[in-house]
Amino acid sequence: MKEFPTPAAGESRLRLLLFFRWLRHLVLAGCLGLCFWQCSPQVQQAGVAPGKGDAAEPQIRVCIAENPRGQFLSFSGKYQLDLEEARYFFDDGVGKLSVSYRDGALFLSNSQRYFELDPPQTLIFKPELPRDHFIWNDVPYYGELLIHFREDRVMIVNELPVETYLNGVLPFEIPTNQSEYQEAVLAQAIAARSYALYRLENPVNELYDAWADERDQIYKGDLQKTPLAERAISNTRGIVLVNQGSPAIAQYHSTCGGVLEAYIGSDPGGIAYDMTDNEYNCKVSPYYRWVEFRKVETVLWNLSREFEIDSTQVNSWIESGFELDLNISQRKASGRVAEMVVGVQGAEYRVDGLRIRQILADESGKPLPSNFFFLNKSPANPEKFYIFGAGAGHGSGMCQWGAIGMSMKGYKYNNILGLYYPQLATQKMY
Ligand SMILES: [Zn+2]
Numbered sequence: 001m002k003e004f005p006t007p008a009a010g011e012s013r014l015r016l017l018l019f020f021r022w023l024r025h026l027v028l029a030g031c032l033g034l035c036f037w038q039c040s041p042q043v044q045q046a047g048v049a050p051g052k053g054d055a056a057e058p059q060i061r062v063c064i065a066e067n068p069r070g071q072f073l074s075f076s077g078k079y080q081l082d083l084e085e086a087r088y089f090f091d092d093g094v095g096k097l098s099v100s101y102r103d104g105a106l107f108l109s110n111s112q113r114y115f116e117l118d119p120p121q122t123l124i125f126k127p128e129l130p131r132d133h134f135i136w137n138d139v140p141y142y143g144e145l146l147i148h149f150r151e152d153r154v155m156i157v158n159e160l161p162v163e164t165y166l167n168g169v170l171p172f173e174i175p176t177n178q179s180e181y182q183e184a185v186l187a188q189a190i191a192a193r194s195y196a197l198y199r200l201e202n203p204v205n206e207l208y209d210a211w212a213d214e215r216d217q218i219y220k221g222d223l224q225k226t227p228l229a230e231r232a233i234s235n236t237r238g239i240v241l242v243n244q245g246s247p248a249i250a251q252y253h254s255t256c257g258g259v260l261e262a263y264i265g266s267d268p269g270g271i272a273y274d275m276t277d278n279e280y281n282c283k284v285s286p287y288y289r290w291v292e293f294r295k296v297e298t299v300l301w302n303l304s305r306e307f308e309i310d311s312t313q314v315n316s317w318i319e320s321g322f323e324l325d326l327n328i329s330q331r332k333a334s335g336r337v338a339e340m341v342v343g344v345q346g347a348e349y350r351v352d353g354l355r356i357r358q359i360l361a362d363e364s365g366k367p368l369p370s371n372f373f374f375l376n377k378s379p380a381n382p383e384k385f386y387i388f389g390a391g392a393g394h395g396s397g398m399c400q401w402g403a404i405g406m407s408m409k410g411y412k413y414n415n416i417l418g419l420y421y422p423q424l425a426t427q428k429m430y
Contacts, residue, residue, distance in 0.1 A: 055430040057238070060165050060196055061146070061208040062219050064136060065156040071099045073108065076140065077132025079125040090125060090134075101154045106147065123147040133222065141168075141221035148207050157208045158221070162196055163233060165219060169196075170229035172218040173252075174400050182228060184403035186413035188252070189232040190426065191398050192217055194240040197247035197429065236413075238430040241421050248424050253393025254400055255285040257372050259334050260420070261395035284408065285401030287369050287392035293384045294360055296324050302359050303342055307349055317345060326375060326385060336371040336395060360387065370395065397421065 065071060074096045081088040097108040097115075108115040117123060125134065125145040133140045136156065143160025166189060174188045175181060195217060196210065203209040210216040241248045258280045282288055297318060304314045322345055329350070330339035340356050342349040351359050357367035373389035391399075398420035406416050417426065 063208040078128040176226040183407035185232040187416040191250040194250035241424040251397035255287040255391040256399035257390025281402035281405035
């Protein structure tokens with residue numbers, strides 16, 4: 001790591017730099033004395049031993065940003081960074097640092113400090129106390145901050161205990177603002193913990209276990225706390241859904257619309273589920289049934305983005321008039337659209353999976369709520385497709401609005417888990 005005064009610094013900045021150098025020597029001298037007990041090798045968390053309720057709570061590594069540009073970092077409390085040449089401390093006094101990754105290096109700077117961090121390396125910022133936290137783009141995060149440089153990218157990772165992580169997941173994955181949702185939130189806590197522990201055994205890569213967005217579970221640190229979520233997490237501490245003794249990939253989605261997907265993911269070799277929610281518990285969802293329309297031109301632009309069709313070509317089609325047809329070519333057993341063929345000017349584009357929802361995104365780019373729909377073009381208005389749909393999300397595993405509906409009817413969380421994960425058992429891991 002290189003530490004410089006800001007490029008525009010004058011004499012006062014130079015004095016500041018000298019001050020930091022003096023401070024660094026002071027800290028380094030202090031470190032020599034402390035090193036005997038502070039530099040002992042870190043004990044790695046062992047994997048969770050299935051079947052034992054007395055294992056230690058594991059840590060999870062979550063990637064919160066990649067190749068940051070124009071983002072911000074600050075610290076509350078005290079963090080330390082050990083480098084070969086010195087130990088650095090980051091606290092409230094450091095202020096808000098602008099973070100940018102360019103030309104293969106990461107820059108942290110504000111009007112007083114300027115750091116340039118070069119690859120290849122991993123920087124570990126460790127909190128002194130559990131209550132200390134760092135703030136990334138106005139979101140507070142507990143635990144360690146790791147910055148990984150690998151090849152041509154930099155990854156910002158937060159490592160923290162699983163239960164603390166869940167506090168940053170639940171309020172963003174299920175409504176937690178009504179006490180009558182309690183049993184659904186308990187079920188959600190167990191599903192989210194199972195997913196997290198599944199990820200620990202099947203990490204995204206060697207540097208982190210999960211993403212902090214829809215690719216895994218939405219995680220926003222300590223941004224929002226709700227008593228219902230906190231209580232649900234602490235009351236189910238360590239409990240997960242297991243498949244043959246291992247934490248299960250307990251998927252969930254917003255609203256099934258009354259028909260669940262037959263398998264986890266799209267893999268017919270996966271765990272089979274009952275396909276119908278006979279009580280239509282998710283009727284309370286705003287996405288239970290919906291109608292949307294798309295202008296033919298919007299679909300054409302979406303298609304051009306997905307298949308990299310040149311915008312000059314698209315504009316010329318729009319100017320001279322064009323034909324665009326949508327045909328559903330394949331449905332899953334549940335009724336969800338598995339494949340759709342888009343015909344434009346004699347060419348055919350086959351789309352499947354999540355791409356179908358992107359092709360039918362609205363003008364702002366928001367994808368279609370689900371693949372569960374049928375569509376037609378009104379003869380009276382050939383410029384528009386009318387889409388009649390049900391549900392939101394992929395339909396696999398627990399239907400969250402269905403869980404809410406069950407909770408409101410008085411069902412308990414184990415009834416909810418039993419309906420949506422019939423093949424899975426619960427087990428306390430720690
Ligand atoms: Zn449902």
